[in-house]
Amino acid sequence: MKADVLLGLQWGDEGKGKIVDVLTPRYDVIARFQGGPNAGHTLEFDGIKHVLHTIPSGIFHPGKANVIGNGVVIDPAVLKKEIDGLKERGIDVRDNLYVSRKAHLILPTHRLLDAASEASKGKEKIGSTLKGIGPAYMDKTGRNGLRAGDIESPDFRQRYGNLVAKHREMLNQFEYAYDLAPLEKEWLSGIETLKGLKFIDSEYEINQMLDEGRSVLAEGAQGALLDIDFGSYPYVTSSNTITAATSSGLGLAPHRIGEVYGIFKAYCTRVGSGPFPTELSDETGDRLRKAGNEFGSTTGRPRRCGWLDLPALRYAIMLNGVTRLIMMKPDVLSGFESVLVCTHYMSGGRRTDRIPFDLGVPIDPVYETLPGWNLEEDVTAPLPEMLERYIAFLEKALGKPISIVSTGPDRRQTHIRDEALMPV
Ligand code: GDP
Numbered sequence: 001m002k003a004d005v006l007l008g009l010q011w012g013d014e015g016k017g018k019i020v021d022v023l024t025p026r027y028d029v030i031a032r033f034q035g036g037p038n039a040g041h042t043l044e045f046d047g048i049k050h051v052l053h054t055i056p057s058g059i060f061h062p063g064k065a066n067v068i069g070n071g072v073v074i075d076p077a078v079l080k081k082e083i084d085g086l087k088e089r090g091i092d093v094r095d096n097l098y099v100s101r102k103a104h105l106i107l108p109t110h111r112l113l114d115a116a117s118e119a120s121k122g123k124e125k126i127g128s129t130l131k132g133i134g135p136a137y138m139d140k141t142g143r144n145g146l147r148a149g150d151i152e153s154p155d156f157r158q159r160y161g162n163l164v165a166k167h168r169e170m171l172n173q174f175e176y177a178y179d180l181a182p183l184e185k186e187w188l189s190g191i192e193t194l195k196g197l198k199f200i201d202s203e204y205e206i207n208q209m210l211d212e213g214r215s216v217l218a219e220g221a222q223g224a225l226l227d228i229d230f231g232s233y234p235y236v237t238s239s240n241t242i243t244a245a246t247s248s249g250l251g252l253a254p255h256r257i258g259e260v261y262g263i264f265k266a267y268c269t270r271v272g273s274g275p276f277p278t279e280l281s282d283e284t285g286d287r288l289r290k291a292g293n294e295f296g297s298t299t300g301r302p303r304r305c306g307w308l309d310l311p312a313l314r315y316a317i318m319l320n321g322v323t324r325l326i327m328m329k330p331d332v333l334s335g336f337e338s339v340l341v342c343t344h345y346m347s348g349g350r351r352t353d354r355i356p357f358d359l360g361v362p363i364d365p366v367y368e369t370l371p372g373w374n375l376e377e378d379v380t381a382p383l384p385e386m387l388e389r390y391i392a393f394l395e396k397a398l399g400k401p402i403s404i405v406s407t408g409p410d411r412r413q414t415h416i417r418d419e420a421l422m423p424v
């Protein structure tokens with residue numbers, strides 16, 4: 001068997017959580033492979049709405065294994081809150097949640113360093129989620145980090161203390177006041193919760209599951225345009241977010257990757273700083289934000305909104321080797337008389353399809369105008385003709401089929417257009 005991958009093609013928040021939940025019945029294992037609690041993946045069904053940060057989005061389906069892979073960074077304090085929240089919903093994660101021993105830990109001081117670094121940057125700030133992601137990955141690549149498996153070792157507290165001492169020295173270089181004690185208390189309580197979970201060497205287990213014919217869906221976090229290498233650096237996250245990260249984040253050789261589901265909104269959003277060529281800083285942008293409820297699932301920040309950007313989408317499809325596309329939220333555009341799509345850019349008087357290396361180079365998006373549509377409430381109704389035209393236009397422009405169209409946040413508001421993906 002090969003593992004399939006589902007990941008975001010824009011700046012995150014495409015709706016990954018919803019679709020992973022929809023596709024979970026087809027799989028035995030759902031595995032996160034990168035990122036951490038900067039992610040906020042929303043699921044809605046039976047009138048409940050739930051946001052997951054670290055736990056894979058297959059957790060609501062009994063009997064499915066959910067794996068937090070080695071490429072993920074875990075904040076035990078956030079994980080504990082997630083576990084407690086799920087318990088209130090009647091889900092005991094201890095049955096189905098597995099944690100890679102090699103996943104790195106986010107310390108409370110990583111969060112403080114993230115906040116101090118952002119504060120010191122002023123207007124140049126990344127707009128990070130302040131979850132400690134950057135500093136935790138820095139310690140991982142700097143070979144100072146603590147891993148989930150380390151909490152089983154007798155000298156764990158000593159090693160934690162040593163790393164915190166180092167972080168305190170770093171914090172001294174910022175003018176940043178902090179109170180570590182309450183954060184540390186919460187974190188240590190999270191460590192106790194973590195100790196009650198099933199630790200695995202996930203690279204062995206996942207490869208073995210595939211050998212035994214079990215199916216795996218890898219769940220991406222963030223999106224291709226936030227990738228540390230290919231996103232608009234430095235306004236990116238601190239991990240690779242593309243398909244390649246499935247290999248390093250789960251220990252899967254590249255030939256073991258099967259389908260790559262690339263998910264995108266029918267328009268664009270971005271939260272945090274950085275370039276956004278098709279951004280709408282006007283009432284149309286406000287209308288999208290309101291209709292799409294575009295406020296961060298993790299931070300509550302308003303998301304910047306704009307039209308769909310085809311050069312950026314093509315870039316993401318190329319980097320990820322996308323085989324099937326999934327389009328989300330065309331319902332948000334319902335009632336728009338016309339809908340714009342950026343087909344290419346103009347830069348220095350020349351047409352280009354490429355995102356320039358230099359973020360300072362101005363690029364002007366060039367738009368094609370398509371007729372809008374009105375979506376009915378009834379989820380069983382066929383999609384309106386003008387939306388079908390939009391879909392056909394995008395399939396042609398992107399060269400990949402749009403296999404799923406989502407028309408609302410609920411599980412049921414999902415139009416599957418591909419025989420191969422019909423519910424099992
Ligand atoms: P993720 O990070 O990719 O999982 O996406 P988020 O959960 O951060 O953001 C997606 C938001 O859109 C959530 O509030 C979802 O409930 C909502 N959503 C998902 N699909 C649809 C859709 O098709 N239409 C509408 N209107 N909302 C959707």
Ligand code: IMO
Nearest residue numbers: 012013038039040127128129221222237271272
């Ligand atoms: P999901 O998985 C949207 C953005 C932040 C910031 C930049 C760096 O829900 O799609 P970080 O905290 O990672 O150092 O922040 O990346 N960002 C996201 N934006 N969705 C996410 O995750 C994001 N995770 C990080 O807003 O611009």
Ligand code: MG
Nearest residue numbers: 013040041297
């Ligand atoms: Mg999100």
